[in-house]
Amino acid sequence: MSKPGVKVRFFRVKNTLKEKAAGLGLAAGAEIEFDEDILAGAQDVLDELAEDYPDWVMGVIENLFEVHRRCVDDEVNRKGYFENINGIAHDMKGQGGTFGYQLITDFAEGLYNFTSTGAGLSDSHVEIIKAHIDAMRVVIRERIDGDGGEIGSELKKGLEASVAKYGGRK
Numbered sequence: 001m002s003k004p005g006v007k008v009r010f011f012r013v014k015n016t017l018k019e020k021a022a023g024l025g026l027a028a029g030a031e032i033e034f035d036e037d038i039l040a041g042a043q044d045v046l047d048e049l050a051e052d053y054p055d056w057v058m059g060v061i062e063n064l065f066e067v068h069r070r071c072v073d074d075e076v077n078r079k080g081y082f083e084n085i086n087g088i089a090h091d092m093k094g095q096g097g098t099f100g101y102q103l104i105t106d107f108a109e110g111l112y113n114f115t116s117t118g119a120g121l122s123d124s125h126v127e128i129i130k131a132h133i134d135a136m137r138v139v140i141r142e143r144i145d146g147d148g149g150e151i152g153s154e155l156k157k158g159l160e161a162s163v164a165k166y167g168g169r170k
Contacts, residue, residue: 046098053099054140057092061136064088064111068133071126078121085129086115100145103152107135110159114167124166131162 064085071081089112096104111132119125135155138144144151 050099053095053101054143057095057101057104058137058140060088060092061133061140064133064136065130068126068129071129075121078126082115082119082121082125082129086112086119089115089132101139102146103139103144103148103155104136106156107132107139107159110163114163120167128162128167131159135159 067081067084067088071078071085074081089108092108093105093112096102096106096108111129114125114128114132135158138155139148139152142151146152148155
């Protein structure tokens, strides 16, 4: 018995971005100019936020540690805790580099990937989560900014080795 044919319709939607830009007085290839005072003010706000970032992110790291502690104590609900950790890591991974702490972004991205869908839930997986959290703590406690140079490289290698050794999926 054959199935009836399926009708497929393809809609081509007009790209109106050029018209919108022209409505703003922007010609193709035109340079956009920004008010220097506004840019300087925005940079001042960003600099102020960057000064507060280590204290703020340490609170987030402590929250991660608390959720991790629950993973250790409650194997039955571990999957839910991993999902919570994954959400926190997702939020963190876009912030560190913005405020000069690229290692926080790198470690949060690693933690996010490690706890994503299909993550193993064994005790060794819980310990790898702790290793990520500990690495972030070191970065903030020691104020290791940027990529961390040699220290940052060693932290990353150690964490990657742990994940490779103990972090297999389920």
